[in-house]
Amino acid sequence: MKRIEDLTVKNLRWLNTNSYVLELSGSEATRDIRPGNFAEIRIDNHPDVFLRRPFSYLDYNKDEKTVSFFVKAIGKGTHKLGTLKKGETVNIIHPLGNSFSIPENKKVLITGGGSGIAPFIMLGRELKEKGNEIHILTGGRTSEDILFTDEFRKYGEVFCTTEDGSLGEKGLLTQHSIFSGKAFDYDLIYTCGPDGMMKAVASIAKERSIDCEASLENLMACGFGVCLCCIQETTEGNKCVCTEGPVFNINELKW
Amino acid sequence: MKRIEDLTVKNLRWLNTNSYVLELSGSEATRDIRPGNFAEIRIDNHPDVFLRRPFSYLDYNKDEKTVSFFVKAIGKGTHKLGTLKKGETVNIIHPLGNSFSIPENKKVLITGGGSGIAPFIMLGRELKEKGNEIHILTGGRTSEDILFTDEFRKYGEVFCTTEDGSLGEKGLLTQHSIFSGKAFDYDLIYTCGPDGMMKAVASIAKERSIDCEASLENLMACGFGVCLCCIQETTEGNKCVCTEGPVFNINELKW
Amino acid sequence: MVDLSTKIHELELKNPVCTASGTFGYGEEFADFFDPGLLGSIFIKGLTLKNRAGNPYPRMSETASGMLNAVGLQNKGIDHFIENIYPRIKEFDTHIIANVNGSTVEEYVELTERINELDHIPAIELNISCPNVKEGGMAFGVSCPSAVAVTEAVREVYDKTLIVKLSPNVTDIAEMALAVEGAGADSISLVNTFLGMAIDAETRKPLLSTITGGLSGPSIKPIALRMVWQVYKAVNIPVFGMGGIMNATDAIEFLLAGSSAVQVGTACFIDPQIPIKIIQGIEDYMERHGVKEVRELVGGLID
Amino acid sequence: MVDLSTKIHELELKNPVCTASGTFGYGEEFADFFDPGLLGSIFIKGLTLKNRAGNPYPRMSETASGMLNAVGLQNKGIDHFIENIYPRIKEFDTHIIANVNGSTVEEYVELTERINELDHIPAIELNISCPNVKEGGMAFGVSCPSAVAVTEAVREVYDKTLIVKLSPNVTDIAEMALAVEGAGADSISLVNTFLGMAIDAETRKPLLSTITGGLSGPSIKPIALRMVWQVYKAVNIPVFGMGGIMNATDAIEFLLAGSSAVQVGTACFIDPQIPIKIIQGIEDYMERHGVKEVRELVGGLID
Numbered sequence A, B: 001m002k003r004i005e006d007l008t009v010k011n012l013r014w015l016n017t018n019s020y021v022l023e024l025s026g027s028e029a030t031r032d033i034r035p036g037n038f039a040e041i042r043i044d045n046h047p048d049v050f051l052r053r054p055f056s057y058l059d060y061n062k063d064e065k066t067v068s069f070f071v072k073a074i075g076k077g078t079h080k081l082g083t084l085k086k087g088e089t090v091n092i093i094h095p096l097g098n099s100f101s102i103p104e105n106k107k108v109l110i111t112g113g114g115s116g117i118a119p120f121i122m123l124g125r126e127l128k129e130k131g132n133e134i135h136i137l138t139g140g141r142t143s144e145d146i147l148f149t150d151e152f153r154k155y156g157e158v159f160c161t162t163e164d165g166s167l168g169e170k171g172l173l174t175q176h177s178i179f180s181g182k183a184f185d186y187d188l189i190y191t192c193g194p195d196g197m198m199k200a201v202a203s204i205a206k207e208r209s210i211d212c213e214a215s216l217e218n219l220m221a222c223g224f225g226v227c228l229c230c231i232q233e234t235t236e237g238n239k240c241v242c243t244e245g246p247v248f249n250i251n252e253l254k255w
Numbered sequence C, D: 001m002v003d004l005s006t007k008i009h010e011l012e013l014k015n016p017v018c019t020a021s022g023t024f025g026y027g028e029e030f031a032d033f034f035d036p037g038l039l040g041s042i043f044i045k046g047l048t049l050k051n052r053a054g055n056p057y058p059r060m061s062e063t064a065s066g067m068l069n070a071v072g073l074q075n076k077g078i079d080h081f082i083e084n085i086y087p088r089i090k091e092f093d094t095h096i097i098a099n100v101n102g103s104t105v106e107e108y109v110e111l112t113e114r115i116n117e118l119d120h121i122p123a124i125e126l127n128i129s130c131p132n133v134k135e136g137g138m139a140f141g142v143s144c145p146s147a148v149a150v151t152e153a154v155r156e157v158y159d160k161t162l163i164v165k166l167s168p169n170v171t172d173i174a175e176m177a178l179a180v181e182g183a184g185a186d187s188i189s190l191v192n193t194f195l196g197m198a199i200d201a202e203t204r205k206p207l208l209s210t211i212t213g214g215l216s217g218p219s220i221k222p223i224a225l226r227m228v229w230q231v232y233k234a235v236n237i238p239v240f241g242m243g244g245i246m247n248a249t250d251a252i253e254f255l256l257a258g259s260s261a262v263q264v265g266t267a268c269f270i271d272p273q274i275p276i277k278i279i280q281g282i283e284d285y286m287e288r289h290g291v292k293e294v295r296e297l298v299g300g301l302i303d
């Protein structure tokens, strides 16, 4: 069930100069949250922000009734959201969208760039519970962008690339040696991040006939399937990213 | 000279449930400020406040480079302004408008209702410096609304009315016994407040052939004479309240 | 207790708060947020005869106090609607009103005939004002003769309540309203979106795939309100007013300007419960002002 | 160093940032804030032949991301202007452009003739789009024949640069633009304000003395931008674009849509220094994007 809730800022922690984790408490919706879902957050007190903004969950805690988000401050709304103080109220609609598939006892690769790593902590945890072997590959411009590696290590082996070579292998995410290695025998690849990165991962997956799921970040006006603004062209026609996505099997996408 | 300044909130003090004093520091404009002048304050971070809001000075301090305003929270902008915190920045254009006339060694009556008392502290001080005898009459709904009496007592005798009789005489400001007393021999009356009150004071003044100046609060879009939205009908045609006012001799007004 | 009911031709509305086509899906999408049966009526997403994919992505751009959309009437066509959606929503405890679109007069007529067969749809809203389709749509709504032609043709085959939705992208809205009244409309709804545009200065590209799109939200409210008032004064049929209604005060302003009922659009994206809050807010206002029947407010502007 | 200069007919502008009529007074009111001579040009407050008191108070109402005004061309008439104001402003180091208003074609012509005598006014802006006057004004700007009539008549007596300011309250702005181009206009400026309305729900009264007024500010930007783009594609004369420009990015969007220069209006009330900030912002943008001449941006939309 979708809910509209007024939640309380429990914590807002900047991780580096351009991203932060926003933790909200008081949610009755946690039991419905699945890895890949997102929320529509209303951003108040900004004269130029009219619509809500969609964010994937970073994590949630049923007992503490908290949900958290990893946000990259890229524009007016995300900057404004980053000025919230502990105790302030945030109005959110959630949980929204579909979720990643969770296989059992398979070997999977998670690839995330930028804010695209947000949905993968919850995914990693669930995948591990189901006995999957997990590799996590994250990419960024510099070492500053490589986040949550400690958390990811709880679920599997972590690899990374940076464009300046300051951490992990130097280059783009899809240039990582993992892709050329012999052990590239995954049953399923997950990807989320900039369009170019996701498409590159998808084309590798296709080439090797590996199943692949991508989480899209199309522009949204509503987030719950009524405005039809967020559509993605698929083999079955236009689909709503907010209700039929954000997770798509890449075979559906006309990439 | 009009200036656009970014000032710092030195203090914001609520006086009762619906009004506060906002003190700003860092102003280079204080030497140009005259009693009756006002400032156009930009109110940020409110999605529905587009234009600046005009406020008369409550006071200023040349040495400390501060200016202060007495604000009644009556709508969205004035409420928002009341949430400012010490250290935050406020953009203001000032000083604007004309000012009250300052006679010498005369007997004057100041009448102020609601936020209309704001301009009279500065006026009282200057009038006293010029050797005038000053009576100050303020009115409000209840005793809570009667403010700054200690300050006013420095400049002259203070009278007041409240509608509920909780302080001073019971009734409307113009029902005060001062108006029917024998000693109603003022050379000049000043008035600022709700339209109805000012008009009632003005009609008494006219009746007794006493000079009277009223400070108007017409709706303003710019505050410095270019939009022509704030006009007041006068005997000499439409005048701009923001440049040719806000202070008018009532003989000019078609009241 | 105040009386919120209002009447549009033969349509009795339990209250004057409806939701605008294209912003409320088929109503079911809001069932988690409130009971859609509480609304005055629901104007469902625009229908066409055949499946329409709509325009390419991107279709949306946020603007100052509003948004542009270029959806382009995406829907699966009338057959799909009748088979799959209608059965699910027909039992809502309020009126379902179909928003009818065509690229020719014949298409409008054929679609109307199909909808006419559906017992639980007591009214149609003839959309001659969609700015987001290449053929038909707004083209019908910006010239009197074509607006008259499509209204007359549809009137011919439709006996239930016929609402014609006007485009605000015209010089004289009252003239358009009079024309469609003369052509047999039972009611007029306005405004549809204003044709607008947004550009990304960094890339120098338009922000919508179609370059131009439809502007909605509070930014258009002052113009929409003026048009409703002009139309109210010009015609003798009831008006559904809309355009930027975000709260009960906005809705009351539209009633005062002459709307018999209002439609809430874009606001539903930001606060999906807003229609219910508006009903409540109108009730509060009426109690506060001693207004017994909401109908007293309609056209109640003191000018 | 980038080249900000642009040309409108015979008018060389040192930069494309001008200020809109009615929002910048006669320029002198801004002298405390910046040197008006730095502007591309100054469109001064609308002039009429005779003294005009304008409309009664109240004349202003704030709206979502904008404002309504009902000033109604208050000014002291051309004689007063020539005697008292012109001598003070004629030495500004930029072009002073007069905004010309009439209620009949003859008035427009007579006023133009008077202005023609003023050496330091190299151009006029024919305002056929003021929504706030009962006679003339917008009436000329919403029908092609009357727009043509007034433009032709004024062209007859005026050899300097003739800019015609269009009303956005029309069905087909490109058609209007083509008509006035055909009638001899050297340039087109748009948009004037949109006819809007505001109501106080508590008192049930209109918030403007004239009930309706002109909407300006960022709320209208998407529609204004679309109209500028349509006009740019339709005509061969240069365009002054305006409507809700609040910063350099907005101004660049108007340039990309086809404005040779822009006018900044309502924004001047909120930040009187904004025109200068916009000049600086355009310069920064050009440097960042390696654009050498601002003229390269005009109509540079990649569609």
Ligand SMILES: Cc1cc2nc3c(=O)[nH]c(=O)nc-3n(C[C@H](O)[C@H](O)[C@H](O)COP(=O)(O)OP(=O)(O)OC[C@H]3O[C@@H](n4cnc5c(N)ncnc54)[C@H](O)[C@@H]3O)c2cc1C
Pocket: A038, A049, A051, A052, A053, A054, A055, A056, A057, A069, A070, A071, A072, A073, A074, A075, A076, A077, A078, A079, A115, A118, A119, A216, A217, A218, A219, A220, A221, A246
């Ligand atoms: C399903 C989904 C999940 C997402 N999850 C995350 C996440 O976990 N962390 C994160 O940092 N970001 C996430 N995003 C992206 C995030 O929504 C945008 O970064 C945010 O909306 C930008 O808002 P802004 O006001 O800062 O940007 P603006 O200043 O408005 O614009 C900057 C850019 O942001 C993008 N944008 C603006 N509005 C929207 C919108 N309504 N929907 C989508 N994109 C928009 C546009 O590309 C625009 O050019 C997600 C997006 C989607 C659709």
Ligand SMILES: Cc1cc2nc3c(=O)[nH]c(=O)nc-3n(C[C@H](O)[C@H](O)[C@H](O)COP(=O)(O)OP(=O)(O)OC[C@H]3O[C@@H](n4cnc5c(N)ncnc54)[C@H](O)[C@@H]3O)c2cc1C
Pocket: B038, B049, B051, B052, B053, B054, B055, B056, B057, B069, B070, B071, B072, B073, B074, B075, B076, B077, B078, B079, B115, B118, B119, B216, B217, B218, B219, B220, B221, B246
């Ligand atoms: C010269 C002058 C001096 C003033 N001095 C003071 C003062 O010292 N202290 C004080 O508390 N108030 C003063 N006011 C009134 C003050 O400007 C308004 O109370 C304030 O603008 C209301 O803003 P708001 O957003 O809270 O109201 P809104 O929510 O916008 O509207 C509430 C009401 O406030 C009034 N209002 C709104 N905008 C303006 C505006 N731009 N100009 C004038 N009135 C407006 C309208 O009547 C409106 O109905 C003065 C006004 C003027 C013109």
Ligand SMILES: Cc1cc2nc3c(=O)[nH]c(=O)nc-3n(C[C@H](O)[C@H](O)[C@H](O)COP(=O)(O)O)c2cc1C
Pocket: A227, A228, A229, C020, C021, C022, C023, C045, C046, C047, C069, C071, C073, C099, C127, C130, C165, C191, C192, C193, C215, C216, C217, C218, C220, C242, C243, C244, C245, C263, C264, C265, C266, C267
């Ligand atoms: C995303 C979106 C889709 C719309 N689709 C339709 C439609 O299918 N048919 C129609 O008549 N109007 C459609 N409209 C217009 C609305 O019904 C309404 O007329 C307009 O948005 C103005 O009201 P608002 O400002 O309250 O949104 C749509 C509007 C939006 C924002």
Ligand SMILES: Cc1cc2nc3c(=O)[nH]c(=O)nc-3n(C[C@H](O)[C@H](O)[C@H](O)COP(=O)(O)O)c2cc1C
Pocket: B227, B228, B229, D020, D021, D022, D023, D045, D046, D047, D069, D071, D073, D099, D127, D130, D165, D191, D192, D193, D215, D216, D217, D218, D220, D242, D243, D244, D245, D263, D264, D265, D266, D267
């Ligand atoms: C208070 C006010 C007065 C105006 N007076 C005039 C005028 O005298 N002549 C004119 O052609 N336009 C006048 N305009 C319209 C502006 O020049 C401009 O076309 C319009 O405001 C749109 O631009 P903006 O959104 O940047 O303000 C006026 C606008 C405002 C807000």
Ligand code: FES
Pocket: A219, A220, A221, A222, A223, A224, A225, A226, A227, A228, A229, A230, A231, A240, A241, A242, A243
């Ligand atoms: S965002 Fe509205 S339908 Fe997906």
Ligand code: FES
Pocket: B219, B220, B221, B222, B223, B224, B225, B226, B227, B228, B229, B230, B231, B240, B241, B242, B243
């Ligand atoms: S407020 Fe603009 S002229 Fe007075």
